[in-house]
Structure formats: structure tokens, C-alpha cells
Amino acid sequence: MSSLIPAVVxxxxxxxxxxxxxxxxxxxxxxxxxxxxxxxxxxSFSNAHEREHLRALGNAVRARALSKLPDLLERLEANxxxxxxxxxxxxxxxxxxxxxxxxxRRRAAKQVIKGKSMVSEEMEMNHVLGAQGIECLESDMGEYxxxxxxxKPSHIIMPAIHKxxxxxxxxxxxxxGVEYTKDVDQLIQxxxxxxxxxxxxxxxxxxGVNFAVAETGTLLLVENEGNGRMSTTVPxxxxxxxxxxxxxxxxxxxxxLVSLLTRSALGQPITTYVNMISGPRKPxxxxxxxxxxxxxxxxxxxxxxxxxxxxxTLNCIRCGACMNHCPVYTRIGGHAYGEVYPGPIxxxxxxxxxxxxxxxxxxxxxxxxxACGEVCPVKIxxxxxxxxxxxxxxxxxxxxxxxxRGQGSKYSRKERLMxxxxxxxxxxxxxxxxxxxxxxxxxxxxxxxVGPWTQNHSAPKPAARSLHDMxxxxxxxxxxxxx
Amino acid sequence: MSAKQNILNKLRKSLxxxxxxxxxxxxxxxxxxxxxxxxxRIPQLxxxxxxxxxxxxxxxxxxxxxxxxxxxxxxxxxxLLIAPTTAHGQKVTAHWAQNPALPPLKAYDRxxxxxxxxxxxxxxxxxTTTLGAIAATGSLILWPTPEEPRLMSLVPPVHFAxxxxxxxxxxxxxxxxxxxxxxxxPTNALLVSGPSKTADIEQVLAYGxxxxxxxxxxxxxxx
Numbered sequence: 001m002s003s004l005i006p007a008v009v010x011x012x013x014x015x016x017x018x019x020x021x022x023x024x025x026x027x028x029x030x031x032x033x034x035x036x037x038x039x040x041x042x043x044s045f046s047n048a049h050e051r052e053h054l055r056a057l058g059n060a061v062r063a064r065a066l067s068k069l070p071d072l073l074e075r076l077e078a079n080x081x082x083x084x085x086x087x088x089x090x091x092x093x094x095x096x097x098x099x100x101x102x103x104x105r106r107r108a109a110k111q112v113i114k115g116k117s118m119v120s121e122e123m124e125m126n127h128v129l130g131a132q133g134i135e136c137l138e139s140d141m142g143e144y145x146x147x148x149x150x151x152k153p154s155h156i157i158m159p160a161i162h163k164x165x166x167x168x169x170x171x172x173x174x175x176x177g178v179e180y181t182k183d184v185d186q187l188i189q190x191x192x193x194x195x196x197x198x199x200x201x202x203x204x205x206x207x208g209v210n211f212a213v214a215e216t217g218t219l220l221l222v223e224n225e226g227n228g229r230m231s232t233t234v235p236x237x238x239x240x241x242x243x244x245x246x247x248x249x250x251x252x253x254x255x256x257l258v259s260l261l262t263r264s265a266l267g268q269p270i271t272t273y274v275n276m277i278s279g280p281r282k283p284x285x286x287x288x289x290x291x292x293x294x295x296x297x298x299x300x301x302x303x304x305x306x307x308x309x310x311x312x313t314l315n316c317i318r319c320g321a322c323m324n325h326c327p328v329y330t331r332i333g334g335h336a337y338g339e340v341y342p343g344p345i346x347x348x349x350x351x352x353x354x355x356x357x358x359x360x361x362x363x364x365x366x367x368x369x370x371a372c373g374e375v376c377p378v379k380i381x382x383x384x385x386x387x388x389x390x391x392x393x394x395x396x397x398x399x400x401x402x403x404x405r406g407q408g409s410k411y412s413r414k415e416r417l418m419x420x421x422x423x424x425x426x427x428x429x430x431x432x433x434x435x436x437x438x439x440x441x442x443x444x445x446x447x448x449x450v451g452p453w454t455q456n457h458s459a460p461k462p463a464a465r466s467l468h469d470m471x472x473x474x475x476x477x478x479x480x481x482x483x
Numbered sequence: 484m485s486a487k488q489n490i491l492n493k494l495r496k497s498l499x500x501x502x503x504x505x506x507x508x509x510x511x512x513x514x515x516x517x518x519x520x521x522x523x524r525i526p527q528l529x530x531x532x533x534x535x536x537x538x539x540x541x542x543x544x545x546x547x548x549x550x551x552x553x554x555x556x557x558x559x560x561x562x563l564l565i566a567p568t569t570a571h572g573q574k575v576t577a578h579w580a581q582n583p584a585l586p587p588l589k590a591y592d593r594x595x596x597x598x599x600x601x602x603x604x605x606x607x608x609x610x611t612t613t614l615g616a617i618a619a620t621g622s623l624i625l626w627p628t629p630e631e632p633r634l635m636s637l638v639p640p641v642h643f644a645x646x647x648x649x650x651x652x653x654x655x656x657x658x659x660x661x662x663x664x665x666x667x668x669p670t671n672a673l674l675v676s677g678p679s680k681t682a683d684i685e686q687v688l689a690y691g692x693x694x695x696x697x698x699x700x701x702x703x704x705x706x
Contacts, residue, residue, distance in 0.1 A: 029685075036686055053512050064504040070494040089487035141692060142683035158683060165685045184687040192693060199693075200603050216668045226637060226679040226694025233633050233671070244490060249506070251665050255513045255656045266682075269531060270620035273694070274674035282670055286632040287595040298490050306497040 013338060013361040020332040026162055030333050033161045037324040040267025041375070058260045059379040061253045062315040069305070072214040072247045073296065079217025083279035085292045093123045096297045100125065100206070100239055103293060104134055107237055109203035113195075115231035116140040116223065117208030118156055118318060119241045119297055121340045122353065125206065136206075139195050139227040141188060148175050154334030156341065157265045157320040162333050195227070205231035205289065209242035210317070211257060212294070215250045218278045219294065222262060222271040229275050238280075238289040244296050245305075245314035257317055260377035264319040300352035300405070307403050309388060313348050315378040320345075322372035322382060328365050337362065344372035348385045356393055357406030363389035436466045510656060517619035517654035524618045524651045525702060531621025535677035536690050538699040544706040548578035551610065551643060552585050554699060564589045564602075564609040564639055566631035571612045571645055591635055602634065608641035615650030617658055622674040623700065624658060633671050642695040644675075647706040 010016045020026055045051040065072060077087045090096035100123075104112065112134055114120060126147065129136040138147040142159035146152060149171050153159030160168070165182045173180040178190050199205075207228055211220040219240050221228045232238045248254060262268045281288035304310045323329040323343025334342035339350045339359060347362040356363075363386050366372075372382040389404070394415070397408035425435050439462040448459045484492075519527055529539050542550045555563055566572040567590040579585050589606060611631055614624040623644055627633040636642050652658045655674070659665070664672075679694030690696055 033686055047516070050512075050516050053509075057509060057512050060504070060507060064506060067498070067501065067504040070491045070498070073491065073494075089485070089490055091486045091489055095486055139693065140683070141681045145683070158686070160683055161686075163684075165687065168684050184684045185689050187684055188681060188689040188692055192691065195693065196603065200599065216665060218668050224679070225681045225683075225692035227692070229633075229637050229673075230693050233637060244494075250508075251659055251668075252508065252510075252656060255654075255659070258655070259513070270622055270674065270676050272535070272675065272677050272680055274622070274676075276668060276672040277670070278668040278672070279670045282629075284629040285670060286591065286593065286629060287634045288632075288670055296490075298486075298493075302490060302493040302497070305494055308501075311497075 013336065013359070013365070016336040016338060017332045017365070020336040025164070026333050027331060029162055029164055030330050033155075033158065034324050034330045037158075037267070037320075041264055041321060041324070042267075044263040044267040044269065054256055054260060055377055055379055057256045058317075058377050059315065061248060061257060062317070062378045063312075065248045065253070066245065066305070066311060066314055068249070069245070069247065072249055073244060076212055076214040076217065076247050079214065080219075080279075080294060081217075083217045084282075085217065085219075085279055085294055088293060088295045089298075090295055091298045093297070093299055096123050096241065096295050096299075097125065097128045099293075099295050100241070101129070101132060103237065103239060103291075104129065104132075104204060107203055109134055109237070111198070111202045112136045112204045112206055113198050113202035113231050113235060114138050114140075114143070115205065115207035115221070115228040116143055116159075117206060117241055118153075118340060119208055119243055120206060121153065122297070122299055123241065125241075137195075137198050137202075139198065139231060140223075141191050141225060141227075144191055144195065145171065148172075152335065152340075154342065155320060155323060156318055156345075162335065199227075199230045199234045202231075202235040204237045204239060205233075205235035206239050206241065207232050209240050209246055209294070210261065211254045212242060212247045213251050213254060214247055216278060218251065218276050220254055220258070221275040221277070222258060222273070223275070224266075224268075224272040226273060229273055232275065232277060233288055236289055237291045237293070238277075239293045239295065240277075241295045241297060244298055244301055245316075257378075261317050261319050264321040264375065264377040300354075303403075303405060304349070304352040310352075310385065310403070312380050313345075313352070313385060315380050316345055316349065317378055318345075319377055321375045321377065325371040325375050327367060327369060327371070332365075337365070344382045344386070345380075348380075348382060348389060351389060351404060351406070355406030356389070356404050357409040360393060360406075360409040363387075363393060436468065440464060440466055440469075513656045514654055517656075519618050519653055524653070525648060525704070527618040528616055528621050528651055532677060532698075532700065535621070535680065536698075537621075537677045538697065540699070540701050541704050542701050544703050547645065547701050547703060548574050550701060551575065552578060552582060554643065555586060555608065558608075558641065560586055560608045560641060562587045562589050562605075562607060563643075564591055564606050564635060566590075566611065566635065567592055568630045569612065571610075572631075575610060591632055595632070595634060602638055606639045608643065609635045609639040610643040610645070611635050612645045613650070614662070615652055615658065616646055617653070617655055617674065618651055619654040620674070620676060622655075622676040625673040625675055626669045627671055627673070628669070636673070636675065637694050640691070640695055641697045641699065642678075643699045643701065645701050645703070647703050649706060 088099045126136040138144045145160040154162040169182040209219045262271050280292040304313045322345050329343040368383050392404045392407050393410045395408045443462040614626050616623050678698040679692045680690045681692040682688045
């Protein structure tokens with residue numbers, strides 16, 4: 001899987017992070033982009049009172065949807081089916097790909113054009129369809145750029161944010177054979193020209209879904225470019241792929257969520273297009289796809305759902321605000337995470353998808369500064385969930401109940417023993433006094449090298465006298481003087 | 484067991500003993516900050532739509548066909564796509580009939596498969612109506628119909644849209660309620676808030692990504 005991602009040739013997250021930190025161009029590109037995105041968000045939420053009430057409403061809408069998720073999924077399916085949309089269910093990405101492949105084979109499809117879909121990235125759909133001889137082309141400008149360079153998105157909203165205009169100019173010149181230009185308008189017009197032809201030719205259009213409305217059987221997509229509308233309107237078949245958590249109960253529920261999404265993501269009051277699809281072409285209609293399919297994918301989401309604290313992970317509406325505000329993400333960029341979802345949301349959702357064992361360092365890739373939780377439009381307590389995953393990660397792999405696949409991937413008997421000793425020491429006064437006495441007397445014997453700590457810090461040395469000791473002396477003096 | 488049953492069983496098991504979160508949707512939160520007087524609605528819509536490069540013209544129920552013709556000529560557009568059986572399409576046809584020098588009209592009157600190449604390669608502009616607009620976000624509401632299909636507002640590089648001032652509503656919530664959307668959604672409903680755009684390269688805003696490069700709105704102040 002990772003062989004497709006040039007930036008992920010290095011298998012270890014820490015090494016990738018180090019490499020990214022040394023890349024000045026990359027750091028500049030991210031710093032500029034994240035500063036600008038943070039400012040835009042702040043401006044669009046200039047009224048803090050309004051913002052906080054809207055976040056609370058967004059949280060309530062998502063929590064309500066999750067609290068009746070199985071019923072809403074069945075209602076969504078019933079209403080979509082009534083509208084003529086074919087609904088498919090997939091527990092794994094393999095099952096989801098099989099569903100897409102079987103539709104493609106039945107239609108003898110050769111070309112697929114994709115609107116933006118992070119779930120299709122989970123599925124590695126481009127790769128899977130490509131291996132079967134079906135061209136699968138991205139049409140979101142950013143996604144198109146990274147696909148052209150055999151890369152993966154480095155941000156869920158701004159996939160090519162790690163590149164500057166000069167890098168895109170080189171890429172277009174080399175891969176498309178067009179005249180070199182760094183002019184962004186011209187670069188976009190080149191992309192428009194190439195992709196218009198692809199929309200025209202495509203046998204199938206694939207999209208994601210921002211919100212699936214159970215009440216009316218409606219798939220809602222937000223976008224600025226029009227590629228989402230093209231992908232879902234021009235080809236004779238439209239396949240939407242989405243996670244099982246994306247359902248909301250009522251049509252009115254999308255009002256606060258769309259506002260929170262576009263303002264948090266881009267600082268826009270609304271995106272250029274809000275595209276609400278409730279069925280395939282009806283008799284008498286002159287355009288639109290003949291078939292519309294919805295693939296509902298689990299891929300680890302039901303594991304997060306099973307725990308009432310971790311369930312909050314599934315509130316996410318994929319705005320990317322947490323990564324825009326994350327000091328770690330801003331410095332290392334999206335590729336260093338090596339998975340589909342980077343940044344704080346990636347750190348809490350990815351372990352459910354691929355198992356903690358594959359991403360043992362993700363929950364630790366945070367200073368716990370709290371910015372992600374503060375800006376989250378649906379109030380996911382991301383810092384608390386990061387701490388929770390750290391706990392799951394150092395549990396014994398055999399501990400029950402088993403909440404996470406790959407739990408205890410950082411479990412060490414030695415470390416566990418040390419913490420048990422430490423707890424004992426601090427909860428038994430007699431033992432503590434003996435320890436402090438020994439530590440202060442033998443301070444000359446402590447090591448100068450204590451592993452990773454001493455890479456960036458001087459080694460800790462116990463003081464000659466303990467605070468307890470000095471306090472006792474101080475209090476004795478004080479009471480002596482006042483006498 | 485099927486994937487569906489497995490997923491639903493897992494989810495149901497996880498919810499055992501819990502009660503659904505009550506529906507306390509406070510509509511004031513999505514309406515009160517976004518409420519306008521009738522006089523404010525056009526300026527509010529105009530401010531937001533012009534901020535994202537929409538061209539807006541105020542006109543009347545009587546004058547708009549002449550204004551549309553003028554705008555088509557000013558832009559030197561070689562043709563205009565219309566929905567011939569709609570009331571507004573017929574008004575265009577009537578005005579064009581009296582002015583034979585105007586660039587030709589094209590009719591979207593057959594399935595797209597029969598003229599897809601022409602639509603993509605040789606249809607520079609289109610004209611559609613709207614169902615209304617939303618002042619709070621600067622959005623047009625489009626419900627494409629068999630008479631006025633979906634691709635009309637998407638494929639041609641220039642899109643002219645007709646909007647009655649009386650159909651400008653305050654916010655998305657009031658639109659859903661006043662137009663009773665939950666009673667039945669069309670195949671495709673759209674909010675369109677400007678010409679197509681992208682900031683995917685270095686966050687530099689560029690217009691005309693995949694949809695129309697120009698969106699021109701004719702607001703009928705007296706309708």
C-alpha cells in the first residue's frame with residue numbers, strides 16, 4: 001500500500017517526521033497555508049457567541065445521529081431505495097472495492113472520473129481499479145495535481161497544499177507537455193481543459209458524501225470547483241462512497257453542519273456549490289446518471305462506535321480545522337503521518353481503521369496543546385481521545401476487554417513495572433522517605449544518559465536536599481523565631 | 484450473514500441499554516443571526532455574491548429580456564442555450580424573434596446523449612431561472628426540471644440566472660421550511676453561490692475551475 005506514496009518509503013513515523021522537519025520548502029508551504037486558513041476561519045466566526053452556540057448545536061446534531069445510527073442507516077437505505085438509489089454495505093475496504101468493481105464490470109467501464117472522496121482514498125480505489133485496467137482519474141484540482149505526481153493528499157481539504165505554484169508548474173510542464181507557466185489562473189485553465197474531456201468521456205463518476213439525510217434520502221455534497229457536480233451529473237453511472245457515520249436524521253440538521261463545515265474549513269460562509277442528490281435520472285429528465293449507487297463503508301468505524309468515549313471520533317465532519325491549527329501537523333505536513341487522514345483527526349481515527357499496531361506513534365504526535373479540541377466545529381474532545389488512545393496503547397496486549405485492534409502496541413513490561421514501583425513509592429510515606437534519603441545522598445551516582453530525554457535535555461539530578469527536608473527546617477526556624 | 488447485518492448488529496450491540504439523544508434542535512440559532520428586512524435582502528445577497536465575482540444586474544419583469552440580449556451581445560457570445568418550454572424561455576424566444584440580429588438561441592430539448600459533444604464544445608452560455616435565493620449566504624436556489632435540465636447551469640462557461648426579488652429568503656433553514664422541502668426533494672437541488680472557483684494551488688483564488696467561469700444574475704425588483 002505504502003509503495004504508492006513516495007514520501008512514505010521510510011517506514012517509521014519518527015524518521016519521516018525528522019525528514020519533513022528538515023525540508024525548508026515544505027515547512028514554508030505549510031506554515032503559509034495554515035496561517036492563512038486559521039485567519040480565514042477566525043474572520044468567518046467573528047462573533048464568538050454565535051460560533052459557540054452553533055458548535056454546541058453541531059455537536060448535538062451529530063450526537064443525536066450517532067445515538068440512533070443503526071435505525072437512521074436503515075431509514076436512509078429505505079428512502080434512497082424508494083428514490084431509486086441502490087445502497088450497498090461494506091465491512092471492509094476489500095468489500096467496498098469489490099462492489100465498485102462489479103458495477104464497473106457490469107457497465108464495461110474503462111474510465112472513471114472522481115470527485116473528491118477521502119473514503120475512496122481509504123479504499124485505494126485508484127490503485128485497485130487501475131490494476132483491473134480501469135483508469136481512475138481525480139478531478140478535484142488539488143487531487144489531480146497529487147495524482148499526476150504519484151503522491152497522496154497531504155491535507156483532507158487542500159490535497160496539494162504541500163506544493164507551491166512553481167512545483168505545480170514544473171509538474172504540468174513535465175507530465176502534460178504544456179508550456180511552462182507559474183501563473184495560477186493559467187495552471188487552473190490547463191487542468192480545466194484536460195479534465196473537461198475526461199468528464200465527457202467517463203463511464204462512471206465517483207464521489208464522496210458530506211451528509212446523508214435519512215429523512216429524505218438525500219446525499220449532500222459541498223464543493224467550490226464544480227467537479228463534484230460534473231462527476232455526479234455527466235457520466236451515466238454515479239457511485240457515492242461514504243462512511244457509515246455520515247448520516248444525519250433530518251434535512252434541517254444539515255443547516256448548522258454545512259455552515260460549520262465551510263466556515264471551519266475555508267472561512268467561507270458557504271461553498272460555491274451545495275449539491276443535493278436524491279435519485280437517478282427520472283423518466284422524462286434529459287440528463288443526470290441512469291444509475292446512482294451508495295456504498296456505506298464501516299472499515300473500523302464500528303470499533304470506535306462500540307466505546308462511548310471513542311464514539312465521539314465519529315462526530316467528525318472532515319473540515320480539517322484541527323490540522324490547520326495543529327503545531328505538529330503544521331511543522332511535519334500530512335505525508336509524514338503515512339496514512340489517509342493526517343493531523344489530530346487522523347491520529348484518533350486511523351488506529352480504528354488500520355489498528356494501533358500499524359500507527360503506534362500517532363496518538364503521541366501531539367503536544368496536547370488543546371487547539372484541535374478548541375476549534376473542532378462538532379466539539380470532539382480530541383486531546384482527551386489522544387490521551388485515551390495512549391492508554392490503550394500501553395495496556396497489556398492481553399488485557400480484556402479488548403477495545404482497540406492492536407492495543408498495547410507500546411506495552412513494555414519494564415515500563416509497567418517502573419510505573420507500579422513509582423505508584424507504590426508515592427503512596428507509602430515510609431517507603432518515600434527512604435527513597436528520598438537514598439536519592440539525595442547518592443545523587444552523584446545517577447546516570448548522565450537516560451535515553452531519549454537526554455537527546456535534547458540535560459540529565460535530571462536529584463537536589464542535595466529534598467523540598468520536604470528544607471520545608472521542615474524552614475518551619476522549625478519560623479516557629480523558633482516567633483516564640 | 485450479510486455485511487449489512489454484521490454492521491447493524493455490531494452497532495445495535497454497542498447501543499444496548501442507551502437511550503437516543505433527544506431532538507432539541509434550537510432553530511433560533513440558525514435563523515436569528517441571519518434575519519433581514521425586505522429592504523436588506525437584495526443588498527445583502529448582492530454583497531456576498533459580488534464578493535465571489537458574481538455579476539449582478541437589477542431589472543424588471545418587463546425589461547429583462549432586452550437586458551439579457553444586451554449582455555449576450557456585450558460579451559460577444561456566439562449563442563445562448565435556453566429551456567424552450569419554460570415561461571421565461573418563451574419570453575427570450577419572443578424577444579429574439581423581434582431582434583433577428585441577435586446571436587442564435589439553442590434549445591435544450593433532447594436527452595444529453597444526443598448532443599453531448601455540442602454541449603461540451605460549442606455551447607458558450609446558458610440562461611436558466613432560479614427557485615429563489617438565500618440572503619444569509621449569497622446563494623441561488625436551483626431545482627433543475629425535465630424542462631430545464633441539470634447540466635444547463637454547469638457545463639456552459641457563462642451562466643445567466645433569473646431571480647425574482649420576492650423569492651429571496653433569509654436563510655437556508657427558512658428556505659427548507661417555507662418551501663416545504665421535506666415533502667419531497669427533486670432528483671437534484673442546488674445552492675449556487677458564485678462562479679466555479681478553486682484555491683487548490685498555493686491558496687491562490689482562481690475562477691472558472693470546472694463549472695461556469697461567469698455567473699450573471701438578473702434580479703427582477705418588481706417580481
